[in-house]
Amino acid sequence: MDGYELLDAGDGRRLERFGAVVVDRPAPSAAEPRQDPAAWSSADLAFSRGSGWSGSNPGRPWTAEVSGLTFELRATESGQVGLFPEQASNWDWLRDRTIRREPANSDADVPILNLFGYTGAATLALASAGAAVAHVDGSRPAVAWARRNASLSGLADRPVRWLVDDADGFVAREVRRGRRYRGVVLDPPSYGHGAGGRSWRLDARLASLLADSTALTRGAPELVLLTAHTQGFGAARLRDELAVALRRPARDVDAGDLFLDARSGARLMLGAYARWPAQRVNHER
Structure with missing residues (x-):
């Protein structure tokens, strides 16, 4: 995967290479023993809950090229670095669906909606394939970070609305305005806070958000991608939730696990996806 590699995982942690930097950080799903204990001494940065980051200059950002896109990475207070490589197969799928659009549906000015867009990987995958995108995230720093990634990837001039x-x-306002989108991408968190500080929980809000956001496609989406990293929201549940929102049979929705395979032979499970229309691509990374 170009500038990313999962080196090993186990004992509740993951060892990864992002560009030239090797990172050791928590991974609750890595319950098995480590496969390559000697590799862990190569870490440049390590994160532990409670004590934060340690290593060589953890405050300095760096870059990595992954799936043909260039990302600014940095050690954040949450233990993230700004990229979720397990989504790479979904970026490939988004590109493929965008490139394969039929001429009759080629409304180039009608955007695809990316909700919870974070640092912009899905947005950039879509933009690189020629799509107009509305990138929505509640964090101003995250949106600024996504725009820097667009510049680093040579996509600053693409038709992206950064919101x-x-x-x-x-989504509620866009429904009232009668706006239309060609497709929807959603990567919602387990919980958070919405407008006015209201609490937001995936289990309470997903069904209504899916119904409202897919309604913006007016019953004719070119693509819908839903991913989650929340216990209880596996592939089967995401498939069923999306099928209900689209009013289509569950068999028409492709769904599966998000995971990464390590150089050591370990496998790290990292969530699930559901996407419409069903089109299977290799998601082993």
């Missing part, structure tokens, strides 16, 4: 907004509120 700092609450996903639920934005």
Whole structure:
């Protein structure tokens, strides 16, 4: 995967290479023993809950090229670095669906909606394939980070609207305005806070957000991608939730696990996806 490699995982942690930097950080799903204990001494940065980051200059950002896109990475207070490589097969799928659009549906000015867009990987995958995108995230720093990634990837001139907004509120307003989108991408968190500090929980809000956001496609989406990293929201549940929102049979929705395979032979499970229309691509990374 170009500038990313999972080196090993186990004992509740993951060892990864992002570009030239090797990172050791928590991974609750890595319950098995480590496969390559000697490799862990190569870490440049390590994160532990409670004590934070340690290593060589953890405050300095760096870059890595992954799936043909260039990302700014940095050690954040949450233990993240700004990229979720387990989504790479979904970026490939988004590109493929965008490139394969039929001429009759080639409304180039009608955007694809990316909710919870974070640092912009899905947005950039879509933009690199020629799509217009509305990128929505509630964090102003995250949106600024995504725009820097667009510049680093040579995509700053693409038709992307960068929006700092609450996903639920934005979708509700777009429904009232009668706006249309060609497709929807959603990567919602387990929980958070929406407009006015209201609490937001995936189990309470997913069904209504899916119904409202897919309604913006007016019953004719070119693509819908839903991913989650929340216990209880496996592939089967995401498939069923998306099928209900689209009013289509569950068999028409492709769903599966998000995971990474390590150089050591370990496998790290990292969530699930559901996407419509069903089109299987290799998601082993």
